[in-house]
Amino acid sequence: MTPAARVQAAIEVLDLVIEAARSNGAPADRLIADWFRPRRFAGSGDRRAVRELAYRAIRICSEIPENGRAAMLQVAAQDEQVAALFDGSRHAPEPIEAGEPVAQSGIAPRWLMERLAASGVAETEAAALLDRAPLDIRVNTLRAGRLSLPEGAERTVAANGWRYPPETRIEQSDAYKSGAIEVQDTGSQLTCEAVAAVPGETVIDLCAGAGGKTLALAAAMENTGSLIACDTDRPRLSRLAPRAERAGASCIETILLNPGREMEALERFTGKADAVLVDAPCSGTGTWRRNPEARWRLTERQLARYVETQARLLDIAADLVRPGGRLVFVTCSLLDEEGASQAEGFLARHADWQGQAPTLAAGTPRGVGLRLSPHCDGTDGFFVARFALL
Numbered sequence: 001m002t003p004a005a006r007v008q009a010a011i012e013v014l015d016l017v018i019e020a021a022r023s024n025g026a027p028a029d030r031l032i033a034d035w036f037r038p039r040r041f042a043g044s045g046d047r048r049a050v051r052e053l054a055y056r057a058i059r060i061c062s063e064i065p066e067n068g069r070a071a072m073l074q075v076a077a078q079d080e081q082v083a084a085l086f087d088g089s090r091h092a093p094e095p096i097e098a099g100e101p102v103a104q105s106g107i108a109p110r111w112l113m114e115r116l117a118a119s120g121v122a123e124t125e126a127a128a129l130l131d132r133a134p135l136d137i138r139v140n141t142l143r144a145g146r147l148s149l150p151e152g153a154e155r156t157v158a159a160n161g162w163r164y165p166p167e168t169r170i171e172q173s174d175a176y177k178s179g180a181i182e183v184q185d186t187g188s189q190l191t192c193e194a195v196a197a198v199p200g201e202t203v204i205d206l207c208a209g210a211g212g213k214t215l216a217l218a219a220a221m222e223n224t225g226s227l228i229a230c231d232t233d234r235p236r237l238s239r240l241a242p243r244a245e246r247a248g249a250s251c252i253e254t255i256l257l258n259p260g261r262e263m264e265a266l267e268r269f270t271g272k273a274d275a276v277l278v279d280a281p282c283s284g285t286g287t288w289r290r291n292p293e294a295r296w297r298l299t300e301r302q303l304a305r306y307v308e309t310q311a312r313l314l315d316i317a318a319d320l321v322r323p324g325g326r327l328v329f330v331t332c333s334l335l336d337e338e339g340a341s342q343a344e345g346f347l348a349r350h351a352d353w354q355g356q357a358p359t360l361a362a363g364t365p366r367g368v369g370l371r372l373s374p375h376c377d378g379t380d381g382f383f384v385a386r387f388a389l390l
């Protein structure tokens, strides 16, 4: 593909990403992969270049652009070399006309910028939410005997964490294939450390998803004890079993929950768990490095719904913990309503619980918890709070 044809391809891909953002469709990564599937003529260099152009446009535009061309025109407005490729030649975008709509540039929609500012996130810190994320891995101590780390890694502050440059294709390595390493952001690893799970405990991962954190908890527990992984999303939870097998994590029981009737499946654990992790559904403002188009999708109503669900899940979790046990609340968001304020609300509703500042190797205190951010900690953005039942 010529450089101009790559720009036109990125415009077409962006049209799909924009449509999906409006209709809550597939994520950008999947759409880009699907777009290339029938286009066998595109080599790996073309794919990389189109993907980079599309993501550059997504990162640059604060709101959902009118269309792919308007998004790419914002890139062109900031880069003469890209602008010169709008030359109308074969497979190239049509020349730029005066007065054509150009997408709005910026970090995020205005309402979200206001919420971030109200949560103490200054503009430079907000901008870093759109940086490219490095590739972080966790050494899986359950399989560490087989470990031979691929070259180029640097230690992180997480107990078993290492970092590679963003483009590293770790999935091809023997260490990955043998289950000796897991791809997991450093911030995510640290939130698992906040649970401080030890062998022999009963630990509930209430919102386990596909088990990113469950696997770290299983390793901390050395496969000894009882680790209950729950979620309401069947497809997501069903991805946990093959991952656990690869990782050699054998102490996990999965439980599919009915949304709104979670306790029906959890009754037998009432007052029994040593620790419950609530890695709650949230706006994901801390993961824009990986899904920058997520900020086009979020609405104030959705955010309000997340906040409500988080409070409900915290209350459910509180019923599961034994006296003297602990509850760890995590969101991958920098918004206080999903972090410090949510934690404060929990303590206001539950007089028998006490906030315990988590001691982690990174993070900044925020309310009763800690906040991790790309700008300050080089991790995805997270809020983590720890509560103890008196």
Ligand SMILES: C[S@@+](CC[C@H](N)C(=O)[O-])C[C@H]1O[C@@H](n2cnc3c(N)ncnc32)[C@H](O)[C@@H]1O
Pocket (backbone or CB within 6 Å): 206, 207, 208, 209, 210, 211, 212, 213, 214, 230, 231, 232, 233, 236, 257, 259, 260, 262, 279, 280, 281, 282, 309, 313
């Ligand atoms: C932030 S994600 C969890 C990510 C996962 N812990 C990990 O580390 O990969 C939040 C999860 O909460 C789940 N969820 C939403 N509502 C729930 C509910 N009522 N009870 C339990 N899980 C729920 C979602 O399906 C989603 O998988």
